[in-house]
Amino acid sequence: MAPRVMELKSTIATVGSHSALQILKGAKDEGFRTIAICVKEHSSLYRHFNVADRIIEISSYKEFENVEDDLMEEAAILVPHASLIAYVGTDVVERIKVPYYGNRRILAWESDRNKQREWLRRAGVNIPKVYENPDEIDSLCIVKFHGAKGGQGYFLAKNKEDFYDKIGDAREYFIQEYVVGTPVYIHYFYSVMRGELELMGFDRRYESNVDGITRIPAIHQEGLSVTYTIVGNLPLVLRESLLPEVFKIGQRVVETSREICSPGIYGPFCLETVVTPDLKFYVFEISARIVAGTNVFMNGSPYTYLKHGKPMSTGRRIAVEIREAIEQDRLKEILG
Numbered sequence: 001m002a003p004r005v006m007e008l009k010s011t012i013a014t015v016g017s018h019s020a021l022q023i024l025k026g027a028k029d030e031g032f033r034t035i036a037i038c039v040k041e042h043s044s045l046y047r048h049f050n051v052a053d054r055i056i057e058i059s060s061y062k063e064f065e066n067v068e069d070d071l072m073e074e075a076a077i078l079v080p081h082a083s084l085i086a087y088v089g090t091d092v093v094e095r096i097k098v099p100y101y102g103n104r105r106i107l108a109w110e111s112d113r114n115k116q117r118e119w120l121r122r123a124g125v126n127i128p129k130v131y132e133n134p135d136e137i138d139s140l141c142i143v144k145f146h147g148a149k150g151g152q153g154y155f156l157a158k159n160k161e162d163f164y165d166k167i168g169d170a171r172e173y174f175i176q177e178y179v180v181g182t183p184v185y186i187h188y189f190y191s192v193m194r195g196e197l198e199l200m201g202f203d204r205r206y207e208s209n210v211d212g213i214t215r216i217p218a219i220h221q222e223g224l225s226v227t228y229t230i231v232g233n234l235p236l237v238l239r240e241s242l243l244p245e246v247f248k249i250g251q252r253v254v255e256t257s258r259e260i261c262s263p264g265i266y267g268p269f270c271l272e273t274v275v276t277p278d279l280k281f282y283v284f285e286i287s288a289r290i291v292a293g294t295n296v297f298m299n300g301s302p303y304t305y306l307k308h309g310k311p312m313s314t315g316r317r318i319a320v321e322i323r324e325a326i327e328q329d330r331l332k333e334i335l336g
């Protein structure tokens, strides 16, 4: 095919962290000019891998809004990820004028755990029980804190006494039934241009210290507290017979999102699940944008290979979608 991508004038920009290597590399592969907005300590990484045509250095994420005019002049499209949300903040993200890939209004549904639960409940997927009051805890539960902090500070509690022993001064927490099974993080991509839900891959997380605790004998485990600080991710493939259910769940989540927050969710998103021994998927969280677990498939996953027949990361898939929207003069439909 002729390299029509070379004719593209558009620029894709993202914050230099999280999944930026993948996003920028994918954008370059599709012929876009690329910009990484980095705090100073991170810029050498993006220089080293040569994924950014331009690096805009900021001294802290608080300065992010100052680069807005620069990005507008470059006609850049901003691709969001967790670092943008976690460090720049949803309030800034909601008000910036730079064209943004995705439905920004879905952020409010994602960041509020009660709204998230409402979304998943309406989608008819299995969700873990939630304890509104610590005194009601009657099974093993996981206590979470606000924000996309990658599991930092979470703890397990087996009853209310255990909870009060561990909670300390924290006032804002979320208590969820701990579902015992295997964690499976499902990466999806809903394409507005093609009107289709794609399966991009699966990962599982590698977390400290929970993934270390199982490496020592039980006798030494006693008394240690389990934490879930994300360190990295591992690729996963699923039993093929589970894939139809994976599509069904993803489809329902997309359809419900249109009812709650039109035009709904599109682009990459992730359902964080635990699969129980009876092969039921319990969805304990939803990420309404690219997740870092997709970094394990920078060169494509088995499923994207099947679908696209060439290396297709989620980052590159985003760029393909934007390119098709530009070519079809439908950019408005994917910028929210």
Ligand code: AMP
Binding pocket: 017, 018, 082, 083, 086, 148, 149, 150, 151, 205, 230, 231, 232, 233, 292, 293
């Ligand atoms: P970072 O840019 O690595 O500091 O991450 C930004 C946010 O995304 C933090 O809240 C992290 O906890 C979260 N995050 C980063 N990497 C991952 C990952 N591999 N899996 C899940 N969450 C992550």
Ligand code: AMP
Binding pocket: 128, 142, 150, 151, 152, 154, 176, 177, 178, 179, 180, 183, 205, 207, 228, 272, 274, 284, 285
């Ligand atoms: P999160 O930051 O919500 O993705 O969760 C961090 C860690 O806790 C991951 O290892 C998850 O597998 C685990 N986890 C979170 N919620 C649950 C749950 N309801 N049941 C079992 N494991 C969970």
